Amino acid sequence: xxxxxxxxxxxxxxxxxxxxxxxxxxxxxxxxxxxxxxxxxxxxxxxxxxxxxxxxxxxxxxxxxxxxxxxxxxxxxxxxxxxxxxxxxxxxxxxxxxxxxxxxxxxxxxxxxxxxxxxxxxxxxxxxxxxxxxxxxxxxxxxxxxxxxxxxxxxxxxxxxxxxxxxxxxxxxxxxxxxxxxxxxxxxxxxxxxxxxxxxxxxxxxxxxxxxxxxxxxxxxxxxxxxxxxxxxxxxxxxxxxxxxxxxxxxxxxxxxxxxxxxxxxxxxxxxxxxxxxxxxxxxxxxxxxxxxxxxxxxxxxxxxxxxxxxxxxxxxxxxxxxxxxxxxxxxxxxxxxxxxxxxxxxxxxxxxxxxxxxxxxxxxxxxxxxxxxxxxxxxxxxxxxxxxxxxxxxxxxxxxxxxxxxxxxxxxxxxxxxxxxxxxxx
Amino acid sequence: xxxxxxxxxxxxxxxxxxxxxxxxxxxxxxxxxxxxxxxxxxxxxxxxxxxxxxxxxxxxxxxxxxxxxxxxxxxxxxxxxxxxxxxxxxxxxxxxxxxxxxxxxxxxxxxxxxxxxxxxxxxxxxxxxxxxxxxxxxxxxxxxxxxxxxxxxxxxxxxxxxxxxxxxxxxxxxxxxxxxxxxxxxxxxxxxxxxxxxxxxxxxxxxxxxxxxxxxxxxxxxxxxxxxxxxxxxxxxxxxxxxxxxxxxxxxxxxxxxxxxxxxxxxxxxxxxxxxxxxxxxxxxxxxxxxxxxxxxxxxxxxxxxxxxxxxxxxxxxxxxxxxxxxxxxxxxxxxxxxxxxxxxxxxxxxxxxxxxxxxxxxxxxxxxxxxxxxxxxxxxxxxxxxxxxxxxxxxxxxxxxxxxxxxxxxxxxxxxxxxxxxxxxx
Numbered sequence: 001x002x003x004x005x006x007x008x009x010x011x012x013x014x015x016x017x018x019x020x021x022x023x024x025x026x027x028x029x030x031x032x033x034x035x036x037x038x039x040x041x042x043x044x045x046x047x048x049x050x051x052x053x054x055x056x057x058x059x060x061x062x063x064x065x066x067x068x069x070x071x072x073x074x075x076x077x078x079x080x081x082x083x084x085x086x087x088x089x090x091x092x093x094x095x096x097x098x099x100x101x102x103x104x105x106x107x108x109x110x111x112x113x114x115x116x117x118x119x120x121x122x123x124x125x126x127x128x129x130x131x132x133x134x135x136x137x138x139x140x141x142x143x144x145x146x147x148x149x150x151x152x153x154x155x156x157x158x159x160x161x162x163x164x165x166x167x168x169x170x171x172x173x174x175x176x177x178x179x180x181x182x183x184x185x186x187x188x189x190x191x192x193x194x195x196x197x198x199x200x201x202x203x204x205x206x207x208x209x210x211x212x213x214x215x216x217x218x219x220x221x222x223x224x225x226x227x228x229x230x231x232x233x234x235x236x237x238x239x240x241x242x243x244x245x246x247x248x249x250x251x252x253x254x255x256x257x258x259x260x261x262x263x264x265x266x267x268x269x270x271x272x273x274x275x276x277x278x279x280x281x282x283x284x285x286x287x288x289x290x291x292x293x294x295x296x297x298x299x300x301x302x303x304x305x306x307x308x309x310x311x312x313x314x315x316x317x318x319x320x321x322x323x324x325x326x327x328x329x330x331x332x333x334x335x336x337x338x339x340x341x342x343x344x345x346x347x348x349x350x351x352x353x354x355x356x357x358x359x360x361x362x363x364x365x366x367x368x369x370x371x372x373x374x375x376x377x378x379x380x381x382x383x384x385x386x387x388x389x390x391x392x393x394x395x396x397x398x399x400x401x402x403x404x405x406x407x408x409x410x411x412x413x414x415x416x417x418x419x420x421x422x423x424x425x426x427x
Numbered sequence: 428x429x430x431x432x433x434x435x436x437x438x439x440x441x442x443x444x445x446x447x448x449x450x451x452x453x454x455x456x457x458x459x460x461x462x463x464x465x466x467x468x469x470x471x472x473x474x475x476x477x478x479x480x481x482x483x484x485x486x487x488x489x490x491x492x493x494x495x496x497x498x499x500x501x502x503x504x505x506x507x508x509x510x511x512x513x514x515x516x517x518x519x520x521x522x523x524x525x526x527x528x529x530x531x532x533x534x535x536x537x538x539x540x541x542x543x544x545x546x547x548x549x550x551x552x553x554x555x556x557x558x559x560x561x562x563x564x565x566x567x568x569x570x571x572x573x574x575x576x577x578x579x580x581x582x583x584x585x586x587x588x589x590x591x592x593x594x595x596x597x598x599x600x601x602x603x604x605x606x607x608x609x610x611x612x613x614x615x616x617x618x619x620x621x622x623x624x625x626x627x628x629x630x631x632x633x634x635x636x637x638x639x640x641x642x643x644x645x646x647x648x649x650x651x652x653x654x655x656x657x658x659x660x661x662x663x664x665x666x667x668x669x670x671x672x673x674x675x676x677x678x679x680x681x682x683x684x685x686x687x688x689x690x691x692x693x694x695x696x697x698x699x700x701x702x703x704x705x706x707x708x709x710x711x712x713x714x715x716x717x718x719x720x721x722x723x724x725x726x727x728x729x730x731x732x733x734x735x736x737x738x739x740x741x742x743x744x745x746x747x748x749x750x751x752x753x754x755x756x757x758x759x760x761x762x763x764x765x766x767x768x769x770x771x772x773x774x775x776x777x778x779x780x781x782x783x784x785x786x787x788x789x790x791x792x793x794x795x796x797x798x799x800x801x802x803x804x805x806x807x808x809x810x811x812x813x814x815x816x817x818x819x820x821x822x823x824x825x826x827x828x829x830x831x832x833x834x835x836x837x838x839x840x841x842x843x844x845x846x847x848x849x850x851x852x853x854x
Contacts, residue, residue, distance in 0.1 A: 147802075
């Protein structure tokens with residue numbers, strides 16, 4: 001009476017109770033930020049600022065927050081893409097973490113949003129301010145703020161704000177205040193709107209606006225959904241769960257694959273396994289799937305700002321330049337000039353590979369359709385890159401005959417992104 | 428070190444392996460269908476037809492299908508709506524099953540769609556034909572057909588087809604052929620279009636069209652997503668899981684609440700507990716949440732057709748009349764003239780209560796917003812009725828001081844239904 005394994009569950013009582021901080025295990029110390037830290041010190045949530053520079057290996061998830069993690073559907077299941085394996089005729093085993101479909105806001109972003117909101121509320125704040133690109137982070141922050149009893153203000157890259165009407169309504173339903181960025185609400189925004197009233201915006205610009213807004217309100221904090229160490233820290237719950245789930249069926253990944261913009265979902269699934277590689281010399285490979293619109297891991301490794309205006313301190317990271325123009329893609333969450341300092345360091349040391357897919361996005365949407373047709377689930381455009389890279393890996397295994405274990409993250413669902421599928425695949 | 432219980436998981440290995448068939452436990456025999464059965468005998472999947480009239484109490488879920496249930500995210504978690512309880516200041520405990528958010532197509536409909544597709548494929552069919560109202564059933568059937576390697580044709584009530592563009596694209600992405608109903612593809616459709624080229628359609632009309640189509644193709648079957656016994660049978664996996672989950676925390680529901688159109692999600696969560704009531708004399712109450720646009724449980728209990736043209740045999744059920752005009756509502760999945768014969772009999776014997784909410788849907792969308800604000804999850808418009816009725820029950824407990832256990836079903840998510848929220852709540 002054996003059953004095919006298609007889903008590996010993790011009982012609620014086995015949910016990880018600490019996040020994994022890779023900083024003390026890095027092959028060399030992380031370069032400190034450069035420049036004026038005073039703005040960031042002022043607008044960041046204190047607990048997050050502490051976590052940003054912590055040298056503790058494990059940081060406990062407060063019990064109250066563990067309960068909220070349960071509330072938002074954690075632990076999330078790990079699936080085996082058995083139909084997809086069969087279609088590809090690959091000897092590889094393909095496992096994917098369903099972060100998107102099992103999240104209230106549709107992506108992994110809620111994992112850190114709710115942690116930051118929790119700490120912000122505990123600190124006595126009243127409002128959280130942020131930026132968003134694809135909209136997944138803005139939605140997550142809106143939800144997290146609402147659940148914890150805070151207000152939320154979201155600056156949303158105008159090029160995306162304009163067409164993602166349903167997602168905009170979703171944020172408003174959570175009670176958030178949502179601005180198209182550049183907006184008339186800040187100095188940065190007004191300046192850019194003067195140059196071009198239809199300025200499409202960028203993540204870097206939206207960050208500048210949010211920081212400016214938060215700096216003027218001492219009951220507000222500015223929160224980020226990617227790049228920074230504490231954000232990746234919170235996201236490690238993804239990889240920690242995956243490791244437990246794979247252990248329960250006697251598996252360990254040979255390849256870990258995910259899409260990468262700023263690095264939060266990639267870091268989330270990869271860092272616990274990267275830690276294993278650093279500590280034990282395991283041979284696991286790590287593949288970051290990017291867009292040719294913003295292949296930041298193929299940029300320069302140097303100090304650069306996280307935002308457009310240069311309000312933030314400069315971080316040592318792979319960057320395309322903080323004022324770089326990047327063509328629009330449906331996978332807008334990947335359209336960011338820089339990569340997380342932790343992941344950049346690991347990339348620089350040779351631990352992370354990268355692949356970038358063409359701007360027309362045909363390949364990635366076709367891959368997502370194949371995945372949907374076999375497994376049933378609809379990936380977000382960003383997650384379609386992850387699926388494409390996982391398929392590439394599985395096909396390479398077919399060539400080589402290797403029975404590898406491929407682990408990939410489907411970080412978001414695509415229910416609110418049908419427009420991209422429609423246009424690229426001509427539905 | 429006690430943790431708040433916010434989520435009750437069920438390990439994959441504990442997923443129910445049989446469906447519960449209430450027919451042998453009913454207080455009196457179910458009245459047989461009346462009229463010509465030849466059309467139904469011809470177009471229905473044989474295994475489903477057998478199950479329709481089975482007198483076995485338990486029907487085994489084939490192992491291969493159990494694996495597919497895993498693939499589509501079963502078992503699904505049960506959540507405790509602790510924040511909502513606190514807001515309502517109720518002594519009641521509120522538990523909800525998350526059928527929508529954890530389903531690849533967004534609702535409970537996939538539970539029977541995949542079972543029917545599985546049996547259809549095994550029988551050697553090539554195509555499944557169906558109708559859809561809100562679109563959840565059509566999407567589920569499209570997904571199920573694609574996963575099992577069948578074609579799908581969907582007749583979709585025109586009034587809904589027109590504005591749910593994203594859901595339409597979603598069905599097409601699964602490879603389904605989708606018609607606005609009435610369509611030019613059938614005799615029934617052409618006749619109605621001649622009378623009114625912009626005819627808004629209805630579920631009953633769409634069923635007639637689908638039946639006509641399937642009758643002309645001996646490699647096709649017509650499949651239904653509600654009303655019939657075998658559909659409710661497949662959906663009992665919802666209630667069977669809930670019962671195990673509640674047992675694991677020493678709870679049993681005092682009230683089971685869900686929305687009701689044809690009865691599939693209501694039956695799915697309620698029938699296992701209704702069986703307990705019939706067999707053991709437990710006092711659990713069952714509340715069906717309906718729309719005043721189609722309060723079929725307040726109609727007449729008599730024989731009537733399931734479709735508009737009278738192709739189907741007549742079923743003994745609560746009905747508003749099979750050619751009844753019903754005003755449009757966003758919770759379109761509830762806009763059907765008749766209720767499942769099994770549930771109708773139980774209603775007639777006094778086991779099921781009903782509440783109908785006004786056509787303007789303000790109350791139900793406000794309830795859904797309250798639920799979203801506290802719990803984070805976005806219900807489908809239909810499920811908003813379930814939420815509203817659960818809140819009513821919790822508020823009654825506040826009045827009476829009773830610490831009841833309320834179990835309700837959030838049968839679908841609302842990611843593709845923001846338009847309803849936007850218009851009714853003026854976002």
